[in-house]
Amino acid sequence: MEGLHEGDKVIDDSLQGSATLLDKVETEGSKKLYLESYGCQMNFADSEVVASILANEGYSTTKNLEEADVVLLNTCSIRDNAEQRVRNRLTHFKRNKEDNPNLVVGVLGCMAERLKKQLLEEEKLVDLVAGPDAYRDLPSLIDEVDDGRKAVNVLLSREETYADIKPIRLGQNGVTAFISIMRGCDNMCSFCVVPFTRGRERSRNPESIVEEATELFNQGFREVTLLGQNVDSYRWNMSSKGRIKDEAKPTVNFAQLLEMVAKVSPELRIRFSTSHPKDMTDDVLHTMAAYHNICKYIHLPVQSGNTEVLERMNRTYTREWYLNRIDAIHRIIPDCAISTDVIAGFCGETEEQHQETISLMKEVKYDFAYMFKYSERPRTLAERKFEDDIPEEVKTRRLTEIIDLQMSHSLEHNQKNVGKTFEVLIEGTSKRSDEHLCGRNSQNTMIIFPKGNLKAGEYAHVKVTDCTSATLLGEVVSKEVIPA
Numbered sequence: 001m002e003g004l005h006e007g008d009k010v011i012d013d014s015l016q017g018s019a020t021l022l023d024k025v026e027t028e029g030s031k032k033l034y035l036e037s038y039g040c041q042m043n044f045a046d047s048e049v050v051a052s053i054l055a056n057e058g059y060s061t062t063k064n065l066e067e068a069d070v071v072l073l074n075t076c077s078i079r080d081n082a083e084q085r086v087r088n089r090l091t092h093f094k095r096n097k098e099d100n101p102n103l104v105v106g107v108l109g110c111m112a113e114r115l116k117k118q119l120l121e122e123e124k125l126v127d128l129v130a131g132p133d134a135y136r137d138l139p140s141l142i143d144e145v146d147d148g149r150k151a152v153n154v155l156l157s158r159e160e161t162y163a164d165i166k167p168i169r170l171g172q173n174g175v176t177a178f179i180s181i182m183r184g185c186d187n188m189c190s191f192c193v194v195p196f197t198r199g200r201e202r203s204r205n206p207e208s209i210v211e212e213a214t215e216l217f218n219q220g221f222r223e224v225t226l227l228g229q230n231v232d233s234y235r236w237n238m239s240s241k242g243r244i245k246d247e248a249k250p251t252v253n254f255a256q257l258l259e260m261v262a263k264v265s266p267e268l269r270i271r272f273s274t275s276h277p278k279d280m281t282d283d284v285l286h287t288m289a290a291y292h293n294i295c296k297y298i299h300l301p302v303q304s305g306n307t308e309v310l311e312r313m314n315r316t317y318t319r320e321w322y323l324n325r326i327d328a329i330h331r332i333i334p335d336c337a338i339s340t341d342v343i344a345g346f347c348g349e350t351e352e353q354h355q356e357t358i359s360l361m362k363e364v365k366y367d368f369a370y371m372f373k374y375s376e377r378p379r380t381l382a383e384r385k386f387e388d389d390i391p392e393e394v395k396t397r398r399l400t401e402i403i404d405l406q407m408s409h410s411l412e413h414n415q416k417n418v419g420k421t422f423e424v425l426i427e428g429t430s431k432r433s434d435e436h437l438c439g440r441n442s443q444n445t446m447i448i449f450p451k452g453n454l455k456a457g458e459y460a461h462v463k464v465t466d467c468t469s470a471t472l473l474g475e476v477v478s479k480e481v482i483p484a
């Protein structure tokens with residue numbers, strides 16, 4: 001998703017289920033691993049941990065399926081269509097397996113956790129199933145398969161954060177990287193499968209996070225995105241190794257962690273995702289305002305603009321609370337861009353309630369949004385308590401209205417930017433032309449401009465000359481000198 005597709009301001013219901021560029025980079029080693037990732041940024045970050053664990057066993061990654069000894073799919077369960085896409089892929093791999101009986105095919109991630117043995121037993125599509133907290137066990141699971149057995153480990157952990165594992169940066173541009181700062185989720189949004197697939201929330205030792213950011217900076221990376229399902233509830237107690245036993249002991253919260261990472265270097269940009277409206281504090285906003293290198297961009301999923309629907313979704317905030325958080329962002333960080341997630345057609349959503357989502361969008365005017373049709377997920381509160389009663393065609397129509405409105409807002413934002421000059425971190429060559437470079441401004445909008453003598457990893461001042469709803473086009477005014 002974000003960061004992986006140039007100019008990805010195209011709104012797409014399948015966004016979080018799209019295959020990625022992760023398997024593009026090949027690493028050295030005798031046995032070959034073909035790794036494909038679906039879902040959110042956390043899954044991409046996990047795939048880099050998996051590549052690292054298996055690199056220690058002599059595996060190198062390949063993008064060529066034919067030469068693979070092991071094929072792993074890191075999967076997503078967030079919506080039904082995300083799972084369908086993986087099933088289609090697995091059926092495809094089954095044919096590869098017929099050609100090469102020694103090929104090991106495994107499923108990782110959220111679908112592995114949700115379906116557990118089902119993929120091995122009932123569907124016979126795979127040899128190996130490993131949940132998100134079981135990746136250290138992958139080498140022995142692969143050995144089991146090599147010995148002729150099916151292998152499964154879907155144990156969830158209360159402690160695992162893979163803090164000591166140095167991820168192998170796959171699909172990299174050498175400039176931007178993800179850092180997981182926590183795992184799991186303790187919220188129980190009634191529509192969401194994540195608490196079941198990722199387990200309990202736990203934070204990662206801040207020292208290991210700062211160390212990873214420092215190493216990335218020393219390797220030439222210039223932007224890190226701190227990842228968690230709800231970064232605002234990041235909490236680490238220095239004396240009890242994370243678990244909050246004694247509130248009197250020094251604790252690191254998210255605002256403090258942000259500051260620690262921002263201090264690594266003024267030339268290292270910091271982004272983060274995802275913020276939760278119920279937990280996002282003014283402290284975090286003040287820290288963002290205080291550091292030039294913390295990007296002025298917040299992803300604040302609203303899901304619905306109607307308080308009753310929000311209650312059924314168990315989001316634990318009201319429309320008014322959410323709008324108050326938006327006001328706080330504007331007040332403390334006037335140049336901050338804001339994006340969101342919206343669900344169309346949740347259980348019992350009336351036409352008036354849908355219109356409240358529309359009116360909230362008009363009030364906030366998001367820079368960008370991910371928009372989805374509600375998809376009922378097994379075991380969730382919504383599946384147990386409410387009927388998925390909005391007809392498919394109504395969901396589709398409401399989603400289309402939401403998407404059309406967002407497109408017009410994105411275009412409006414971009415048009416307002418024409419004539420302005422932004423500091424851009426160059427990520428690489430534009431996909432559309434070798435003669436152009438692309439990079440994002442602090443607000444996370446992609447800008448494309450003629451190459452000149454600049455290169456990836458450098459900062460530049462770019463003046464915007466033209467735009468589409470997805471991208472800004474510009475020209476370099478000067479090479480940037482970052483203030484110390």
Ligand code: SAH
Nearest residue numbers: 191192229274301341342372373374375377
């Ligand atoms: N932790 C993040 C979101 C993770 S899932 C948060 O709390 O905001 C990413 C997005 O997928 C959600 O924000 C939601 O908009 C969407 N989503 C989750 N479950 C869904 C479902 N069952 N149907 C449709 N969209 C869903």
Ligand code: SF4
Nearest residue numbers: 185187189192194229
């Ligand atoms: Fe899902 Fe809610 Fe947790 Fe986000 S905060 S991962 S939507 S349960």
Ligand code: F3S
Nearest residue numbers: 039040076077078110
């Ligand atoms: Fe999907 Fe799991 Fe992420 S369900 S969105 S891969 S946490």
